[in-house]
Amino acid sequence: MATLASISVPAFSCWGLEGFVLLGLVGLLTIAVSIFLLSSKSIDSQLPPGPTAWPIIGNLHQLGQQNLHLVLWAMSKKYGPVMRLWMGSHLLVVVSSAQAAAEFMKVQDKAWASRPPTIAGEIFSNNYNDIVWAPYGNHWRHVRKICSVEFFSPKRLETFRARRTEELSLTIKTIFQDGEKGEVVRLGVKLGHLSSNTITRILLNKRFFEADTAGEKDSHIFKELIVELFTMSAPLLIGDFIPWLNWVTTVSGFKARMNKAKTNIDSFLQAFLEFKKFKLMQQKKIQKKPQAAGSTNEEERHADEEEQFDPEADLVDALMAQRSEDGKGNLSEDSVKGIIQDMLLAGTDTNSLTVEWGLAELLRNPIIMTKLQNEIDIVIGKDRIVTETDLPNLPYLEAVTKEVLRLHPTVPLGIPHESMQVTTVLGFKFPTKTRLFANIYAIQRDPMVWERPLEFDPERFIKNPEINARGNHLQLIPFGAGRRMCLGMPLAILFVPVGLARLVHSFDFTLPGGEDPLKLDMSETLGLTIPRTHPLCVHPKPRLPKHLYL
Numbered sequence: 001m002a003t004l005a006s007i008s009v010p011a012f013s014c015w016g017l018e019g020f021v022l023l024g025l026v027g028l029l030t031i032a033v034s035i036f037l038l039s040s041k042s043i044d045s046q047l048p049p050g051p052t053a054w055p056i057i058g059n060l061h062q063l064g065q066q067n068l069h070l071v072l073w074a075m076s077k078k079y080g081p082v083m084r085l086w087m088g089s090h091l092l093v094v095v096s097s098a099q100a101a102a103e104f105m106k107v108q109d110k111a112w113a114s115r116p117p118t119i120a121g122e123i124f125s126n127n128y129n130d131i132v133w134a135p136y137g138n139h140w141r142h143v144r145k146i147c148s149v150e151f152f153s154p155k156r157l158e159t160f161r162a163r164r165t166e167e168l169s170l171t172i173k174t175i176f177q178d179g180e181k182g183e184v185v186r187l188g189v190k191l192g193h194l195s196s197n198t199i200t201r202i203l204l205n206k207r208f209f210e211a212d213t214a215g216e217k218d219s220h221i222f223k224e225l226i227v228e229l230f231t232m233s234a235p236l237l238i239g240d241f242i243p244w245l246n247w248v249t250t251v252s253g254f255k256a257r258m259n260k261a262k263t264n265i266d267s268f269l270q271a272f273l274e275f276k277k278f279k280l281m282q283q284k285k286i287q288k289k290p291q292a293a294g295s296t297n298e299e300e301r302h303a304d305e306e307e308q309f310d311p312e313a314d315l316v317d318a319l320m321a322q323r324s325e326d327g328k329g330n331l332s333e334d335s336v337k338g339i340i341q342d343m344l345l346a347g348t349d350t351n352s353l354t355v356e357w358g359l360a361e362l363l364r365n366p367i368i369m370t371k372l373q374n375e376i377d378i379v380i381g382k383d384r385i386v387t388e389t390d391l392p393n394l395p396y397l398e399a400v401t402k403e404v405l406r407l408h409p410t411v412p413l414g415i416p417h418e419s420m421q422v423t424t425v426l427g428f429k430f431p432t433k434t435r436l437f438a439n440i441y442a443i444q445r446d447p448m449v450w451e452r453p454l455e456f457d458p459e460r461f462i463k464n465p466e467i468n469a470r471g472n473h474l475q476l477i478p479f480g481a482g483r484r485m486c487l488g489m490p491l492a493i494l495f496v497p498v499g500l501a502r503l504v505h506s507f508d509f510t511l512p513g514g515e516d517p518l519k520l521d522m523s524e525t526l527g528l529t530i531p532r533t534h535p536l537c538v539h540p541k542p543r544l545p546k547h548l549y550l
């Protein structure tokens with residue numbers, strides 16, 4: 001199966017032929033009006049500079065079929081680190097320097113902490129009942145706090161550590177076994193499965209993406225649902241920018257497909273919640289009326305078996321036990337399902353692609369690879385595996401991880417923010433509902449801040465160990481910064497370094513066909529995140545005693 005990352009999602013794929021034909025017509029019909037509208041838009045001298053906007057479509061035609069972060073980066077070199085664009089009828093500000101990002105995401109963070117409504121967001125978030133798409137407000141604050149405590153607090157992360165280690169060990173084992181057979185290991189696919197399983201083991205206490213669960217019926221269905229969810233929630237739709245062209249999304253059949261994908265995943269998750277509710281009910285019964293020794297009550301025995309089958313709690317259990325934000329009842333099932341979807345969408349490819357890019361960089365930089373392997377060999381030795389608790393003792397690994405996150409931020413434009421009031425930033429005045437993109441990719445490659453910015457050089461973080469990726473230093477914000485910063489960061493900063501460390505401690509890698517690693521293709525393709533154009537394939541050579549793999 002393809003990894004989720006390999007789903008190709010051009011910036012405006014959903015427009016399709018009909019969208020472009022339509023735009024062409026609109027363009028022709030309105031060309032006369034354009035001069036008038038152009039002047040009316042450009043008179044707003046309080047906005048930052050930006051390319052000339054066309055009527056109706058604004059600058060949409062300039063964004064093309066390339067990766068949006070690259071197009072916007074190129075534009076910012078001409079128009080500056082605070083740039084204005086018109087996305088149809090919506091004003092967008094793009095920030096491309098650390099200094100400007102600090103003003104928007106730190107100093108005036110609260111004013112910019114909402115999300116713009118989108119067609120995909122509305123459909124897939126159960127009407128904004130989730131975290132990622134939810135506008136700033138009570139609901140978002142409430143569910144974000146619940147997840148911070150129940151999912152990402154140090155205590156919870158520790159609770160689920162054994163599951164993470166188990167999943168990673170399983171992946172290392174399958175790499176070892178494939179290697180023993182002399183097979184090429186499709187590492188990108190394996191890491192994608194690892195990341196998905198890590199999340200679903202925490203969310204639902206269930207693994208869906210491993211080879212050994214492929215026979216399970218629901219595993220297969222769930223995989224397909226998730227792939228569809230990724231495909232459908234990615235594209236930018238014309239109706240998101242030109243509201244009166246919303247019907248194009250309907251006529252093209254895309255909206256129907258989105259609704260179908262939503263209904264399917266919703267039914268799957270609902271069935272899961274029903275199962276959980278049944279279990280909870282049974283547990284309550286047992287607590288109320290302890291079973292007498294030797295009882296033959298079928299119902300109680302069944303519940304007992306369920307309890308033994310699934311002894312560990314998961315995030316869904318925790319979510320179902322939470323109160324709603326008004327305290328009047330339980331958290332709604334729509335919210336629980338919305339949160340599960342968020343975690344799957346936001347927390348799978350982001351993690352796995354970062355490890356895949358990291359390993360590719362290490363392969364292209366053998367001196368850095370050797371230095372990292374040496375550090376791990378000295379600190380850990382060769383008679384045990386690396387664990388999360390070793391991380392504080394591996395400073396070079398930390399520097400490598402930061403450098404991977406700098407050069408390969410897998411959410412390169414973050415997730416769009418929206419202003420909730422009129423704001424003045426760096427002397428520019430923005431109306432309410434201005435959209436904001438922080439071009440993380442551009443900021444982290446800014447030559448004004450980073451020496452030799454395109455070079456993979458972890459030493460920069462050995463020299464400046466105080467620079468971290470936790471939103472404190474705006475030149476390094478792979479997880480964003482401020483109130484809407486990535487909620488899953490505490491998990492990602494465990495998953496990425498431990499994943500990298502286990503791989504390079506366990507194996508030396510060569511490339512299929514004797515390909516020279518120095519010439520490894522590092523091109524990026526279009527996606528929800530930034531996948532590699534050519535997912536990484538390797539031949540692994542074990543470095544540790546056999547029993548550590550099995």
Ligand code: HEM
Pocket residue numbers: 131132133144199342343344346347348350351354409410411413414415416478479480481483484485486487488489491492496
């Ligand atoms: C290397 C891995 C990851 C990267 C680079 C990353 C990056 C990001 C970025 C840039 C944002 C947008 C921040 C903003 O709007 O300013 C974000 C938001 C988010 N991320 Fe991550 N992320 C990663 C892993 C994860 C994981 C593992 C999870 C969960 C399991 C997760 C859950 C979320 C959620 C829920 C949000 C939305 C937060 C909100 O709107 O309040 N992320 N992430």
